[in-house]
Amino acid sequence: MSFPNLKPALITSCLTSGVAHEFPTFAAGIGVDLYLIMEPDARRLAREVGRPRISVWYDRRTVSAIRFLSRLTPDELKDAAHRLRGRLHGSTPVAIASFLPEIVAAPESDSGCQVRRALAALIGFANEFRVQDSQPPVIEIVCGSRVERILDGRSIPRKQLLRSRVFSRRAQTTLPRDTKSTYWAHIMADDEGRRRALSALSEAFEIAGRQKHRTDGICFAFELEPGPLFLLRDFETLKQFAADSNEFDQIRDHVGFNLDISHWYMAKVPIAAVKNSPEIMKRIVHAHISGHSRRGHFGDFSLARVTEQERKKYFDWLELLDHLAVASGSRYRGYVSVEFEAAPEANDFDDLRQSTETLRRWLNGPPDPTLPRDQ
Amino acid sequence: MALPPAERRVQRELGTNVERQLQDFQRWLYCSRGAGGRVDFHKRDLLDPLRYSFRPSIILRSEAELLAVSSPRFAIRAYLTKHSFVNARRLKSLKRAIRTSYFAGKLCAQIVRDIGRSSGIADCLLELPDDLRDEGYHVLSVDLAREYGEPDGFSAVPFVKHIRLGGGLCAQAACFMASCLLPETPVFGPAEITAKVSGLDGPADDERFVEIGGMTAQAIRRFFSDKVPGVSASLQYFSAEPAEWQENLSLLTSVFRGYLQSGSPIVYLASASRMYSAAWRPGCLDTNAIIKTRAKGDSPESFVNGDRSNLPLSPDPSSLRKRRVDPSDAHAVLLVGWNPTQPRFLLNDPGSYPFLPASVCQIVDIRQYKCDPVRPAGASLEDRSDGNPAGSDLSEADLGPLMFIPIVEFGVRAFLLDVETASDQTTEPKHSGNERPFAMGLFVRARMAQLDPFSDAPIFFDSPSSPDDSSWWLAETTMTGIRGQFGSSCPFPPDVQSAIEDWGTADWTRQIGPASSSATPEPLWRWHQFVGCPDACGRSTRSIWIWNAQLNGFHIGRVPLSSVLIAVLGEDSNSNWSTIWPAEGHTKGFL
Numbered sequence: 001m002s003f004p005n006l007k008p009a010l011i012t013s014c015l016t017s018g019v020a021h022e023f024p025t026f027a028a029g030i031g032v033d034l035y036l037i038m039e040p041d042a043r044r045l046a047r048e049v050g051r052p053r054i055s056v057w058y059d060r061r062t063v064s065a066i067r068f069l070s071r072l073t074p075d076e077l078k079d080a081a082h083r084l085r086g087r088l089h090g091s092t093p094v095a096i097a098s099f100l101p102e103i104v105a106a107p108e109s110d111s112g113c114q115v116r117r118a119l120a121a122l123i124g125f126a127n128e129f130r131v132q133d134s135q136p137p138v139i140e141i142v143c144g145s146r147v148e149r150i151l152d153g154r155s156i157p158r159k160q161l162l163r164s165r166v167f168s169r170r171a172q173t174t175l176p177r178d179t180k181s182t183y184w185a186h187i188m189a190d191d192e193g194r195r196r197a198l199s200a201l202s203e204a205f206e207i208a209g210r211q212k213h214r215t216d217g218i219c220f221a222f223e224l225e226p227g228p229l230f231l232l233r234d235f236e237t238l239k240q241f242a243a244d245s246n247e248f249d250q251i252r253d254h255v256g257f258n259l260d261i262s263h264w265y266m267a268k269v270p271i272a273a274v275k276n277s278p279e280i281m282k283r284i285v286h287a288h289i290s291g292h293s294r295r296g297h298f299g300d301f302s303l304a305r306v307t308e309q310e311r312k313k314y315f316d317w318l319e320l321l322d323h324l325a326v327a328s329g330s331r332y333r334g335y336v337s338v339e340f341e342a343a344p345e346a347n348d349f350d351d352l353r354q355s356t357e358t359l360r361r362w363l364n365g366p367p368d369p370t371l372p373r374d375q
Numbered sequence: 376m377a378l379p380p381a382e383r384r385v386q387r388e389l390g391t392n393v394e395r396q397l398q399d400f401q402r403w404l405y406c407s408r409g410a411g412g413r414v415d416f417h418k419r420d421l422l423d424p425l426r427y428s429f430r431p432s433i434i435l436r437s438e439a440e441l442l443a444v445s446s447p448r449f450a451i452r453a454y455l456t457k458h459s460f461v462n463a464r465r466l467k468s469l470k471r472a473i474r475t476s477y478f479a480g481k482l483c484a485q486i487v488r489d490i491g492r493s494s495g496i497a498d499c500l501l502e503l504p505d506d507l508r509d510e511g512y513h514v515l516s517v518d519l520a521r522e523y524g525e526p527d528g529f530s531a532v533p534f535v536k537h538i539r540l541g542g543g544l545c546a547q548a549a550c551f552m553a554s555c556l557l558p559e560t561p562v563f564g565p566a567e568i569t570a571k572v573s574g575l576d577g578p579a580d581d582e583r584f585v586e587i588g589g590m591t592a593q594a595i596r597r598f599f600s601d602k603v604p605g606v607s608a609s610l611q612y613f614s615a616e617p618a619e620w621q622e623n624l625s626l627l628t629s630v631f632r633g634y635l636q637s638g639s640p641i642v643y644l645a646s647a648s649r650m651y652s653a654a655w656r657p658g659c660l661d662t663n664a665i666i667k668t669r670a671k672g673d674s675p676e677s678f679v680n681g682d683r684s685n686l687p688l689s690p691d692p693s694s695l696r697k698r699r700v701d702p703s704d705a706h707a708v709l710l711v712g713w714n715p716t717q718p719r720f721l722l723n724d725p726g727s728y729p730f731l732p733a734s735v736c737q738i739v740d741i742r743q744y745k746c747d748p749v750r751p752a753g754a755s756l757e758d759r760s761d762g763n764p765a766g767s768d769l770s771e772a773d774l775g776p777l778m779f780i781p782i783v784e785f786g787v788r789a790f791l792l793d794v795e796t797a798s799d800q801t802t803e804p805k806h807s808g809n810e811r812p813f814a815m816g817l818f819v820r821a822r823m824a825q826l827d828p829f830s831d832a833p834i835f836f837d838s839p840s841s842p843d844d845s846s847w848w849l850a851e852t853t854m855t856g857i858r859g860q861f862g863s864s865c866p867f868p869p870d871v872q873s874a875i876e877d878w879g880t881a882d883w884t885r886q887i888g889p890a891s892s893s894a895t896p897e898p899l900w901r902w903h904q905f906v907g908c909p910d911a912c913g914r915s916t917r918s919i920w921i922w923n924a925q926l927n928g929f930h931i932g933r934v935p936l937s938s939v940l941i942a943v944l945g946e947d948s949n950s951n952w953s954t955i956w957p958a959e960g961h962t963k964g965f966l
Contacts (some may be wrong), residue, residue, distance in 0.1 A: 018595035027619035037405035065476060098447040102476070111476065146579065152482050165491045183486070183540050185441070185588040209488070231438050236578060286819070293522035299431025301524050341431055341449070 002365025003318050005325035007335040008357060009033050011288070020025030030356070031094035033288075033337040034084070034137070066102050068116035074124055074211060093129045093223070093317045094335045095138040095286050098122060104188070104196045104231060106143035112200070119204030124213045129184050135217050135333065138286045143222040144197055144231035145242070148188040174331050190298060193231040194244045197222075221258035221286040226266040227298055244281040256285030256331060260339070261317045262292035264299070266353045271316050283329045287321050289314065289359060290339040298338050303362075304354035312363075318362065336363070385427045385451055388465045393495030397425055399462060399687035400496060401455040403728065404504050414750035426454040426932070430524055432462040434498040437564025438538055442486075442586065444472040449498055458520075458529040461499045464538070466490060486540070493539045498551075501532035501711070501729055507512055507683075512732075514712035514719055515556045515640055532556075532711055534729040544569070546590035547727065548725030549707040553640040553782040556711070560605050571602045574601060591831065592644055595707070607783050611792040614776035620660060620739055627777070628718040630791045634781040635713045635720075639694060642780040643662075645741040647706035648725060660736035686728050691937045705743050709780075736775075745775035811862050 009031030027065040085093070098127055100118060105111035126136040188196075205215055222241065224232045238257065257280065264274075274280050290300035294310075306314065318336070327332035339354050431574065432450035437450050447469055450462035470487045503514050511538065516530045533555035537548040547565035552564045563571065570576060572594045573585040590598070592610055599608035613630075615623050634641050651666040667684045674751040711729075712721030733741075775923040781790060793816045 063937075101443050101445050122615075134751060142445075145443040145574075146438065147441070148582070149485065150442065150477070150482065151584075153586075185585045185587055187575065187579065187583050187585055189582045192582065225440075227437075227440055227564075227567055228576045229443075229566055293562075295522060295560065296433055297436065297564070298433045298522040298562075299524050301521065305521065 001319075002313060004324040005322045006334050006336050006363045007031060008356060008359045008363060009335040010041040010352075011035055011339045012289065013099060013336045020360065029090055029198055031096060031141075031337065032091045033095040033335075033339075035097045036084075036091055041091065042213045045132045064112045066100055066111065066118040068118075069121040071119055074213075077121060077125045077127050081125060084278065085129065093137045094333070095140055095337060096122065096126055099142040101142070101145045103141065103200050104146075104148075104193045105200075106148075107203075109198060111197075111281055116200055116203045116207060117171075119201060120207035120211060120213070123204065123215060123218050124335060127214050127217060130214070130217070137307045138219050138221045138258075138333075140223055140255070140286060142225055143332075144193060146187050146190070146229050146231055148186040151184045151186055154185055155204055156370040163315065187229075190237060190275045191244070192242065194241055196229065196246060198248045198251065198255070201255070202248050205251055215254070216237045219254055219256050219263075219285050223260055224263050224269070224290075226263050234267045235273055236278055238269065239277065242277075242283055244284070246279075246344075253259065256283045258286045258288060259284045259317070259321065261287035261314060262288070262290050262339075264317070265313060266292065266297060271320060275320060282329060284321070284324055285333075287317075287332075287336045288339045288343075289318075289336050291355070301341075302351040302355040303338065303358040304351075306358075314362070363368045388451055388467060389392050389463055389495065390467060393463055393466065394425075396495045397455075397461060400461065400728075401425065401453075403687050404459070404501065404730070405456060412431065425661055428452045428454070430462065430496055433562065433564050434462065434535055434605050435464060435922075437566040438464075438469070440471075440564070441566035441569065442473065442476075443471070444476050455504065458531055460503045460523075460525075462497045463495050464493065464497045466493065466495060466732075467532045481946060489539050493650045494536040496536045497538075498533065498535040498730070500529075501534055501564070502529075503529050503547070504730060505874050507721065507730055510732075511716055512712045512719075513635075513715065513729075514721060515635065515638060517556050517558060519555060530731065532723070533556075533604075534723050535725055536727075537725045540587050542576070543726065545725045546595055546707040549709045549723075550590075550595060552709045552723055552725070553599075553642055554603065554606075554710070556640045557606060557638075561603060563603075568598060572598050576602070589705070592780065596780050604792075606810045608780050609790045609794045610778060610780050610788055611794055614774045626661075627739065631710060631720060631735070631738075632713050632715070633791055635710060637783070638782040641710040642782065643708050643710055643722070643738065644743055644778040644780075645706045645708050646743045649741040650706070650708075650727075651723070661734055661740055663737065665722070665733045665737050665741065666724075667732055681866050683730070685734050688727060695784055702950070733917040742777045743775050744773050758792075790816055843887060877931070880932055 007030070011033040012035045081094075100115055102111040102115040103119070105115060107113075122139050126139055130136040199222060205218075208215055208218075223234055224238060227233060232238060243336050244255075246252055248255075273367070289303065291303050291306050292298075292300060303314075320335070321332065321336065323330045336359065338352070338359055340352055340355060428451070429449050430452040431448070432452075439446060443595045447465040449465075451465060452460050452462050453459045469490055473486055473490065474483060477486065500519060500855060503512065503516075506858075516532050518528045519533060520531065521528045533552050535548045535551055537544040540546060544565045548570045550568050551562065553564065554560050568590075569585065569587060572590055573583075575585060596608045596610045599606050611624070613627065628644075651664050663684070664684055665684060669681075705932075706724075706726060708725070709722050709723040710720050714720070720733055720735070721729075722731040722733050722738075723729045724731055750926050785868045879891045
């Protein structure tokens with residue numbers, strides 16, 4: 001079995017100390033999924049913008065990606081992109097990964113304002129990798145948390161909250177009785193979270209337009225995370241998100257999904273249902289792949305360790321992607337990025353090399369025995 | 376000399392305090408003070424200095440999820456030995472993330488302060504220290520190394536210290552450790568556990584509040600029974616009059632061993648303050664505390680002295696000043712190890728340290744107070760100290776029943792000690808002392824049968840109210856040593872006889888615990904049950920429970936007690952369990 005329409009890529013999160021200098025030679029020439037807006041490689045970006053003080057500030061004072069991004073000037077982004085591109089050994093940047101939980105922050109809050117500017121900066125940054133009229137890299141983004149805020153049950157009396165009109169009556173019925181010694185998480189409704197995320201994105205496109213950034217071809221790939229506190233966490237929420245995206249005319253064509261095979265599997269997303277859902281299928285714009293535990297979200301591991309039995313599960317999803325890569329109207333360009341979050345240290349690429357080679361083998365299929373072998 | 380960049384970063388991320396915690400942890404676990412006062416690194420593969428690496432951590436990822444921050448989701452992994460590591464919390468990064476994600480103010484400062492009081496030790500995989508192994512302890516262990524991204528697999532004991540938020544998440548930590556220990560069982564981080572018990576695992580049509588804190592005992596049971604596939608759990612009680620605890624210690628030892636030998640970890644509901652002070656405790660069976668806090672004059676390495684109750688943790692000075700017992704300091708620990716020859720066990724305490732040796736007396740001593748809200752609010756060692764408590768007016772009568780939750784594989788539907796009846800398990804306990812409606816546990820029934828096998832009163836077993844009522848039923852597991860006791864002449868119904876003859880060879884028998892390596896049955900209580908002789912379609916039509924319920928040295932007069940108890944459930948699902956062995960007139964099968 002082979003998947004001729006798929007191409008391997010590599011997420012640079014394998015390199016805890018950054019992307020550029022250590023980008024491994026074995027990965028040269030394949031697609032690159034830049035992990036620059038997320039820890040720890042964001043430090044590299046901070047250095048690349050050429051303002052050492054920002055790098056120090058990023059390291060020592062904060063890890064807030066949105067504050068960092070929202071403060072960068074277009075010239076600084078352009079310069080950073082130029083420097084990075086020169087160090088990728090001819091590889092094509094196919095995606096930029098980001099994780100901005102603040103995308104669901106209340107629009108009137110500081111975080112809500114900052115995240116809009118940060119998203120606009122990401123649009124500008126992606127444009128810097130566009131060669132003439134080619135497609136810019138997809139912008140991956142984890143679709144926010146349902147935790148609206150943390151409240152302190154010790155300082156806010158229950159009675160006061162019950163009188164408050166900030167929270168719905170139904171939410172008030174879920175207030176814990178004992179409010180003396182615990183924090184509470186205020187969990188937002190799913191539809192409110194989706195509305196906020198899509199509104200933030202919509203306004204980011206407006207800001208990007210005002211900043212004269214090109215927006216054609218820009219696509220945000222929202223990523224499902226397995227876990228009950230994430231906004232995009234299962235098949236139902238994927239469907240709802242796709243449906244709600246249609247209500248935002250300005251960004252309707254800029255919203256997509258990142259099919260992270262491990263995450264979708266852990267979240268028990270049924271492949272048959274995905275195939276039968278044109279709304280989801282047409283929005284798949286990028287894909288991730290990694291080995292993962294069957295028991296929980298422990299972390300990524302090498303594809304070389306995937307058992308024969310589990311391989312079928314991966315192949316089913318790869319088959320779906322292979323069809324999608326050549327389907328008419330699809331925005332998926334066929335890249336499947338090997339993910340290896342926080343995994344090997346900078347000098348330890350064995351697992352990463354094996355993982356990439358395994359994906360290559362999977363995509364190319366077994367060698368044809370009738371062809372002459374290279375000497 | 377300047378440190379290499381990776382080590383500089385580790386030092387910056389961890390800080391000297393957490394580095395010190397890790398070193399102390401390593402020494403407490405795997406080093407001991409030799410006769411000459413020298414610290415012996417008695418593990419050959421001990422890594423000194425510690426080796427560090429950035430790695431994913433399910434616990435840090437989960438905590439970031441709970442606090443709605445994007446980082447830190449990766450831990451700094453410190454390798455203690457070749458087959459033991461700790462995922463260290465990056466507390467500085469987490470505090471920075473909180474400061475930048477939350478409005479500056481009192482709440483932000485408070486969360487940052489609480490996080491600052493948390494331990495740097497998050498999730499770990501630890502091998503049993505050699506001295507404990509030499510003392511004969513066995514532990515439940517699991518091969519999760521590959522799941523954690525290690526290149527080679529190895530078997531170890533999972534341990535996690537909970538983060539401190541308000542109280543703490545000790546119950547979630549205990550649930551996490553228990554899930555890890557059960558093979559093939561999904562593992563959830565503390566955020567997922569909190570969300571699942573709060574009903575957040577489905578669609579959320581409206582906003583709501585979720586408590587970030589401990590879980591009630593019933594919430595722990597419901598989490599395993601309802602939210603974790605492939606697992607059963609039951610809140611078990613044991614109560615006795617103050618004078619009767621002593622004589623029930625052997626029974627409790629057997630019950631704990633029965634579960635642990637069957638591969639089932641036990642979440643034990645404890646009182647945190649009673650764990651570290653004997654002086655405070657009314658009605659102590661053992662005057663030694665499970666945990667001793669370090670005295671002021673002790674040298675920093677005084678813990679490396681072979682006394683595992685001496686932990687390298689300094690009590691919180693503010694708590695020292697308080698010097699009081701908090702009757703609502705409910706806590707959850709996990710029983711993970713046992714000693715087959717002594718009534719001693721190993722506890723993993725998510726508030727302090729793993730592998731804490733405790734006698735069955737000490738385990739009984741640390742049961743919760745009756746007035747507890749049964750809310751493991753996560754008090755940890757740093758809050759407690761020895762001293763004269765203001766709450767010393769609490770008496771033995773204020774102590775509640777012993778409560779614990781064995782986590783067993785799916786299929787185990789009956790438990791050894793008493794359980795609340797199904798109808799009452801849906802509600803929170805009403806803290807009415809010993810007046811809860813109980814269903815008698817198998818162990819208690821078996822003991823009754825043994826003590827009076829020829830009683831006119833039938834020792835029957837309740838039937839389920841409906842086929843779906845699986846809140847407590849019998850398990851499918853296997854047994855050893857029974858077959859030889861009966862041979863082919865036992866006067867049982869044909870299917871029972873056939874089941875006994877097929878024992879251990881048929882595919883449908885399933886074993887929960889490790890097989891006995893010895894051909895002779897162990898002269899101890901073992902928990903051996905199975906359900907169902909499958910019909911042609913593979914369905915069980917008749918359930919049989921055979922239990923090698925052997926009690927050493929028990930006789931009725933000169934008649935020794937039966938070593939085997941056999942109960943059968945009729946084909947009709949409404950029928951009751953009935954004891955068919957021992958039966959009046961039969962002498963075979965007696966010791």
